[in-house]
Amino acid sequence: MNYNKKTVYDVDVKGRKVLLRCDFNVPQNKETGEITSDKRIVAALPTIRYLLDQGAAVIACSHLGKPKGEWKEKLSLAPVAKRLSELLGREVIFARDVIGEDAKAKASALKGGEIMLLENLRFHIEEEKNDPAFARELASMAELYVSDAFGTVHRAHASTAGVAAFLPAVSGLLVARELDVMGKALDDPRRPFVAVLGGAKVSDKIGVINNLLEKADTIIIGGGMAYTFIKAQGGEIGKSLLEADKTDYALEMIEKAKSKGVKLLLPTDTIAAKEFSADAEPVTVDSMKIPADMMGMDIGPETSKAFCAAVKGAGTIVWNGPMGVFEFPAFANGTKAMARALAESGAVTIIGGGDSAAAAEQLGFADKITHISTGGGASLEFLEGRELPGVACLLDQ
Numbered sequence: 001m002n003y004n005k006k007t008v009y010d011v012d013v014k015g016r017k018v019l020l021r022c023d024f025n026v027p028q029n030k031e032t033g034e035i036t037s038d039k040r041i042v043a044a045l046p047t048i049r050y051l052l053d054q055g056a057a058v059i060a061c062s063h064l065g066k067p068k069g070e071w072k073e074k075l076s077l078a079p080v081a082k083r084l085s086e087l088l089g090r091e092v093i094f095a096r097d098v099i100g101e102d103a104k105a106k107a108s109a110l111k112g113g114e115i116m117l118l119e120n121l122r123f124h125i126e127e128e129k130n131d132p133a134f135a136r137e138l139a140s141m142a143e144l145y146v147s148d149a150f151g152t153v154h155r156a157h158a159s160t161a162g163v164a165a166f167l168p169a170v171s172g173l174l175v176a177r178e179l180d181v182m183g184k185a186l187d188d189p190r191r192p193f194v195a196v197l198g199g200a201k202v203s204d205k206i207g208v209i210n211n212l213l214e215k216a217d218t219i220i221i222g223g224g225m226a227y228t229f230i231k232a233q234g235g236e237i238g239k240s241l242l243e244a245d246k247t248d249y250a251l252e253m254i255e256k257a258k259s260k261g262v263k264l265l266l267p268t269d270t271i272a273a274k275e276f277s278a279d280a281e282p283v284t285v286d287s288m289k290i291p292a293d294m295m296g297m298d299i300g301p302e303t304s305k306a307f308c309a310a311v312k313g314a315g316t317i318v319w320n321g322p323m324g325v326f327e328f329p330a331f332a333n334g335t336k337a338m339a340r341a342l343a344e345s346g347a348v349t350i351i352g353g354g355d356s357a358a359a360a361e362q363l364g365f366a367d368k369i370t371h372i373s374t375g376g377g378a379s380l381e382f383l384e385g386r387e388l389p390g391v392a393c394l395l396d397q
């Protein structure tokens with residue numbers, strides 16, 4: 001996969017109509033529709049400001065939620081247009097449709113230095129189907145395509161990949177940074193390169209483990225997924241999370257690590273509990289001997305120490321997935337320690353979105369991390385080494 005893509009800095013945008021794919025899929029209050037976090041809108045501002053300052057006419061577009069081709073008022077992007085306008089301190093023209101008369105008339109009248117936002121792309125079923133006719137209609141309003149929604153680059157949708165068949169396509173600043181930092185980590189990492197993987201499911205991270213075994217010096221496995229590895233090695237894991245059909249795979253990965261000379265670290269002690277609840281009593285047990293009526297909820301203190309020591313002195317650290325059920329304070333210590341270890345490591349640190357990003361933010365370490373990816377699913381596929389359709393379609397440098 002070539003990550004070396006042209007960006008908005010490499011093209012002349014002055015006076016040109018630019019179709020800008022943003023990730024305005026913001027969380028909303030289910031009843032009132034109020035935007036509960038505008039982080040994603042704020043994240044899009046640098047590219048938008050740059051384009052407007054350069055005199056581009058910006059036609060922004062995004063999806064919101066999962067309307068599945070139905071016109072749902074609750075999933076209208078109108079509140080996003082309003083919030084974006086407040087943040088930019090200038091008018092954001094809102095189109096009441098996507099490729100309809102209103103959008104086309106407003107796009108055609110749009111001048112350099114002005115911005116408009118189209119209605120929710122997923123009101124059209126053709127968006128997720130990557131329908132070429134729909135993509136052509138979208139593209140027909142613009143002269144250049146800018147991809148700045150990293151959260152959806154792993155999807156081959158009309159607005160994330162299809163439009164690039166009809167327009168020259170470059171990355172926005174957000175996507176450029178993702179490609180730069182994560183691409184470098186995979187292709188030419190400062191060593192030692194340590195990957196920290198956790199979270200609930202092995203099956204979600206199979207591709208990542210397999211790919212990182214080719215690149216990393218050390219792989220640390222914690223969280224619920226570790227118990228499948230422990231079970232595979234003959235451990236007793238009680239009621240802990242288990243993907244029974246993945247134990248062979250776990251053994252295969254342990255063997256692969258040995259043959260590649262990659263250190264693979266698993267928990268040696270575990271904080272277990274009798275039930276999955278915030279006020280369950282935490283008990284420290286041997287990871288290979290978890291009592292039959294208990295489940296592993298977090299890595300134990302000895303493991304935490306060993307994992308943090310393995311991270312110390314690293315040149316590059318990639319982290320995806322919490323070390324335990326960090327949503328319950330009694331079982332958040334392992335995740336907290338890992339977040340602190342990353343923050344204090346002095347390494348290039350990358351957190352792959354989703355729950356580990358939330359954990360680092362909640363625990364107050366976010367500003368000490370080199371890069372927190374804006375796309376959970378996309379960053380996982382990136383780490384798997386898969387070709388991302390929304391990146392592959394951009395012009396090479």
Ligand code: AMP
Binds near residue numbers: 204224241324354
């Ligand atoms: P993922 O989306 O795969 O990264 O998983 C994140 C989720 O894994 C979080 O909600 C954690 O609570 C959960 N998790 C982490 N460790 C465990 C564990 N030992 N048992 C159950 N769930 C866990």
